[in-house]
Amino acid sequence: MTLVFQQILNGFVVGGTYALFALGFTLIFGVLHVLNLAHGAVFMWGAFVGLFTVTSLGLPLYVAFIAAMLAAGLISVLVDLVAFRPLRARGSPEFAAIISSIGVAQILMSLAQIASQTQVYRFPFGTFPIVFYNVLGLRISLQQIVIVASVVVLVALLLGILFATSFGRQIRAVAISERTAALLGISVSNIHGLTFFISGALAGAAGVIIGIAFNSVHFLMGEPYLLRGFVVIILGGLGSITGALAGGLIFGMVQTLSIAFLSSALSDAILFGMMFLILLVRPSGLFGALHRQVRVVRQ
Amino acid sequence: MTASTLSLEGVSRRFGGVLAVENVSFSVAPGEIVGLIGPNGAGKSTLVNLIAGLLRLTSGRILLGAADISTAEAPEIARAGIARTFQTVRLLKDESVLDNVAIGFHAQQKSPLLARLLALPAALAEVRATREQAFAILERFDMAGFAHVPAGALSYGHQRRVEMMRTLALRPNLILLDEPVAGMNDVEADALGRIFQGIAGEGIGILLIEHNMRFVMSLCGRINVLDSGRIIASGPPAQVRSDPAVVAAYLGA
């Protein structure tokens, strides 16, 4: 029984990091109604920037964390400029946006491959102290506590920005209707840029956390997270912030438990099977967000 | 195709708490041009989409002849003989004018799927015959010279004409026209009006949804006035024009 609780605890931590990754992913869909398939590549670059800040510049981890968030945020803004803005100006459909963001993802991955010479990097030993605590018979590492704490802080920050600042009000206005927002004097393209920055910064934070937790940083690390990020945001409902949080936690639990008690190959089949079923039964996700994109039938 | 009357019987549609269309009944007989007018937001487009099979009825029923088509999906409604145009012209912009009209014959294709998949001679012959029929329609509307022009390159008036030809390719018994002369000047509108009269003369019923009062009054034998989802007046143009309820609705009293 302790084993189950231990796995649930681990799943909670894993789920938190997935939620962090997926929040930025879903935020862009919620505001701009496009899928940003370069999100995984932005996340990967966040991990690299964090790593190089520690290894090459010798700066402490918290500085690396902030540097990674800033850098990933800026890269994400660049993704917007290159992949999405030219299409928006033309009023292109979602298909084109997906293709161009895949293209930018490939460019970002290729640049990381060149910069890293296709090597797998690790954070130097001792970057993070290895300390374990025993609480009620469960093993909790300091690392896990810090991960959960930083996820909580970042989510609180995000919610604070979205719901308690004028930027947040503008973002939500643009999400509801770009035209109305523009009529209200909101600079829609600035808000898009800001949304991409926030999204990228969250991905960068997730990149550093994952890079430390799994002690590996390489140019392909974004892809599996992107794919699993889909599961998270579909579980929670495309575009929904609270949905992504809940979806991340559910994802972490299911993944950890199925790997522990079944097999890791089957775990992916279960998770993607779950997503497939949700799409068929409740395309708006478990927590219901927007409902669009159904075929032409009587409605 | 046997001509049959379209009848709406107590049709209602609710969106959330709002009744967009409430207890609407009227009919369109073969060869008749019936007008449907009303201020913005009166529920005209909702009504068209209810008939065309894009929206579900909350209550009431819609009949074509004796057949109940209230729950049929849009492709089956089209195949039953109800064609429609759209408020904003919707053409396949990159395709030629001829192809835009030819696609209207889709529902009449007879060759089996396998024959078409393998491009067997019978299927190819059918494609050729369809294109010839489409060309004949172009000639009838003086558009043969534009047959190979991409539809998106045409003027607005000509695009409207292509849309009209496409609906005729369906060989419908009834056509729903959703604001067909919006954005046209009087000369263009009258030219299109004569085309509608010709079509009605062949025994096809027309339900004309319009803003342009002058245009509706000149074409329709009967007019239904919709306001806030309800029919507030119904009858010949002269009678409707002088109806106090209509005047009030239109002057925003």
Added chain:
Amino acid sequence: MIGFVSSLQPLGELVLVNACLAFSQYVVLRAGVFSLATAGFASLGAYGAAILAARHGVPMPLALVGAGLIGAVAGLVLSVPLSRLRGVYQAIATLAFVQIVLSLALYLEPVTGGAMGMNGLPRLIGGWELILVFGVIFYAMLALSRAGIGSTFDAIRQEETVAVSLGIRVVDYHRLAFALSGALGGLGGGLMALRNYSLVPEDFGFPLLIAVLTFVVLGGRVSPVGPVVGAAVLTLLPEIARPLADYRLLVNGVLMVLVIIYWPHGIVDTIRLHLRQRRHAVSQAAP
């Protein structure tokens, strides 16, 4: 000279295999279905053909037909729930299908060999067989365009609401597109299996999905020539311009962004549209 030609042959074969996979992606995109399932179909077809030919001694042509059938059935089954979805939802659901197939291929070790895959497969397909299969598929794609199915697909893709108002049963056509995509994907996978000596599940993951999508985006998704051109350009480019080979990913990415922004119809269809407009300009000037 002989060395040069013999180095071209495997490359040419690769172009043909990639073109078959590209057709699987092309068929759905042309019909307005945003399916990314081709990699999954290819996986099913590849394992199917390998198991039939290597384990049960089924002759090569039958093994290929089997691969196509497996894919077609998978496509048809998938189409039943997926024809209800649209746009990004359809894309994500088919992405899930690809991932499910991939993880099942890893998990079902007794059947698929798991992560080690299947090795020592007989090489049953060479240049001539490939040319023959490609010829048949290309004819089928041309037939699609000539006998009205292609223009029905085009109508659905451009204006679905118009399509239904003209009596086009969109669901049926989307099922057809899924089934054809499955058959072509399965066949493409079968071709890969029977000329590669070995198979691993990762051959049919996200990178293949992206590659196949890129072929069609670059080439075009209306004319059947498009996917062939797309597959040929992207397969040959890194080989012809050798220095580019190390930057394959970068070149792909840059091409994708440029094409979708500046030539959204793809190479072949952009040229076709351009020619048509020019012809039209000429014919208007004539009288």
